[in-house]
Amino acid sequence: MHNKADRLKKSKTPQIAIADDLKHRLPPGQMLTDRFPILHEGEVPVYDLSQWELRVFGEVEETRTFSMDELQAMPMTTISCDIHCVTRWSKFDTKWEGIRFRDFYNLLKVKPDAKYVMLHADNDYETNVPLEDLMHDDVLLAFRYDDKPLTDKHGFPLRLLVPHLYFWKSAKWLRGIEFMREDRPGFWERNGFHNYADPFEEQRFSGEDLPIPEDEWVRKEFD
Numbered sequence: 001m002h003n004k005a006d007r008l009k010k011s012k013t014p015q016i017a018i019a020d021d022l023k024h025r026l027p028p029g030q031m032l033t034d035r036f037p038i039l040h041e042g043e044v045p046v047y048d049l050s051q052w053e054l055r056v057f058g059e060v061e062e063t064r065t066f067s068m069d070e071l072q073a074m075p076m077t078t079i080s081c082d083i084h085c086v087t088r089w090s091k092f093d094t095k096w097e098g099i100r101f102r103d104f105y106n107l108l109k110v111k112p113d114a115k116y117v118m119l120h121a122d123n124d125y126e127t128n129v130p131l132e133d134l135m136h137d138d139v140l141l142a143f144r145y146d147d148k149p150l151t152d153k154h155g156f157p158l159r160l161l162v163p164h165l166y167f168w169k170s171a172k173w174l175r176g177i178e179f180m181r182e183d184r185p186g187f188w189e190r191n192g193f194h195n196y197a198d199p200f201e202e203q204r205f206s207g208e209d210l211p212i213p214e215d216e217w218v219r220k221e222f223d
């Protein structure tokens, strides 16, 4: 009676069926959805964009801040990718537009001994990613999703997008990029989640599995 299929039916899951030829794109233990779940800690920040800035600091020759106007004048890249959340939902073919991280990096004077990056976001959110991973073609400082500006709940005005890692690494409401010599764990990484977070290796947790119900995401808010 209380097997997994029954539980999912009862929870009116927005899970959708997956065609055989797409199964290789779904990481182990994930379910496919065509909705867009909304997940974060704390309140959705409200901004005065004239005061907003993105700060770049740490292992750089000079600390710099960028205004929204400066960033929006930079060359933009559009990508389509699959995204995977540690709470077990995946969404295929999501479309994003923003500045390719590698292009942004090339404008900065980052010291050669910088090997890791801490992404700083509102409210007091942090997540760490190796610099090498941010250099992938599809890593963006994203302003737009699905041909529209990001909605408040999905990270307006700017979020990071790192498609090849679990989605908690894709910090919404991005405010700072800190280049580091040594790695340091971010918010979820300090709270039992995996330091690197490769979905295809199922790197969800760093130690024992955390008690996250399999259908937790289904009970959250969606677009």
Ligand SMILES: Nc1nc2c(c(=O)[nH]1)N[C@H]1C(S)=C(S)[C@@H](COP(=O)(O)O)O[C@H]1N2
Binding pocket: 036, 037, 038, 039, 040, 041, 042, 085, 086, 121, 122, 123, 125, 153, 154, 155, 167, 168, 169, 170, 171, 172, 173, 174
């Ligand atoms: N600033 C900030 N960014 C965040 C979070 C957060 O709590 N604060 N949550 C992360 C988590 S756990 C996930 S799964 C994704 C969810 O993004 P979405 O709400 O656009 O689906 O945002 C990530 N980025």
Ligand SMILES: [Mo]
Binding pocket: 039, 085, 086, 087, 167, 168
């Ligand atoms: Mo998440």
